Amino acid sequence: SQKIEQNSEALNIQEGKTATLTCNYTNYSPAYLQWYRQDPGRGPVFLLLIRENEKEKRKERLKVTFDTTLKQSLFHITASQPADSATYLCALNLSGGSYIPTFGRGTSLIVHP
C-alpha cells in the first residue's frame, strides 16, 4: 500500500539552529511534493512545492530537497525562530494522476528561545 511517513515525535531545537524535517514515502511515484505549515486550530498554509525533476527549492529561510531514489524529501528552516514553531505537513501527488495530494500526519517543530 502507499504510505507517507513523517516523524511523529516533536523536533525540539534551539533558536538560531537549522531545523530539518523528513518526509519518506513508499510505493509512490510522485510528480511533485508539497510542504505546509499548520498552527494549532488553524488550516494548513502552503509553503513550497518541489517537482520530481528538481533536486532542491529555496524560499527565504526555507529549503526543500527531493530525492526520488531514496523516496525522501527534507525540509530545512535555517536560523530558526520561536515563531517557526508549528506542525509541518508534507503532501504527495501521484505522477500522471489527479492533482489531489495525499498528506502525511505532520511533524511538530518546537523552537526554544
Place this chain on the structure above:
Amino acid sequence: SQTIHQWPATLVQPVGSPLSLECTVEGTSNPNLYWYRQAAGRGLQLLFYSVGIGQISSEVPQNLSASRPQDRQFILSSKKLLLSDSGFYLCAWRSQGADGYTFGSGTRLTVV
C-alpha cells in the same frame, strides 16, 4: 483578492443529529473545491472534491455527503452524526496553475 470562508468555527452536536457545514470562496470562478477531515493525531483525510457545480467525487464511503449548489459554495452534510464523525473539518481550494491549496480556517466538530 481571493479568500475562503468556512463556518461555524466550532460545533457540538448530539449523536444522530444532522450536520451542515458551509464553505464559500471569493475572488475566483470555477475553483476546484475540497473537503478534508483531520482526526486527532491523524493526517488530513480527503472526503470529497468538486470540479464544478453539481459535480461531487467521494473518496471515502461514510455517512457524510457533499453538495455544490453554486460555483463558489461547497456544503458538507450528514443526516445522522456518529461519534466517529468528530474531528477538524477543512475546506480547501486550488486555483488553476497554483502550486498549493488554500485552506479555510476549519470547523471543530464534536459529536457527543
